[in-house]
Amino acid sequence: MNKSTSAVSIMFIGLIIFILIFSVISIFYFYWGDLKTIQDSLSTTGSIFGAIATLGAAAVAAYLFNDWRDEKNYDLENSLLTNILIDLKPIFIELHKIRSDSQNLKKIDSNLIVKTNYLERERIDMFQSIISLFPNIKIYSEIKGDKKLINLYNIFDKYCFTMEDFYRELFFTRYRRYYELVNKDNDLNTNNYNSSRSFDIFRPYSENRKSSLLIDISEILNVFKEDALAANIDNQLKFVTYETWLEETIKIHNQIQDYCIEHLKIKKSKSS
Structure with missing residues (x-):
């Protein structure tokens, strides 16, 4: 029970007690000496206040139920938003790792880049x-009747899946060929080819x-050239730029995150 509910309950009880005491005193004051009239008046007053108390109790119970329901709704909404933020965290980390690795790899024209970690680092399952x-976002959107969050999700999933395809093409196809060629040349020159070696060059x-390595560098x-990649969104093919798509994906992630944080703040301020 929050403070406002407690205050209403105390005020209601106090008002009933005050009116009851005032009525009893008034009866004794006006009918002092007439025992039968006093008895009848007290009986009538008791019946009236009994009915009022019953109605008042029902009203307070309804008020308390609504307050309890609001608190439970807040708890559920708070839990859903918190779970969404928790689920977003590994995606946030992965997207920023992709950004960092991609920015470094873009320097491959002037630097020999042989990093085993690019190919073997632990990654999340993006799918x-x-x-x-989806479940937490869907439930929250239905409860609130607010489609903004689910609409953001429907855009975000397409961007993430497409970004994953771009990343795999860049690192696991094109960079892998470059990486294997560099390492194969090194090991053949030393007559000690070993594909399990780890590098950070x-x-x-x-x-x-x-x-x-000019062909592989090219x-x-x-991949980084403007409009060099094809994205199929809702059966519509459009040509996009790798870095722009990545930044848009991160931007949508941040919009979902900000929505959740903003609504958590609003709910907290209402219940304080």
């Missing part, structure tokens, strides 16, 4: 992570080394 967001090319850089 599973996006799908896991980021340094300027030697002239001979770069010339042997293939990687082509």
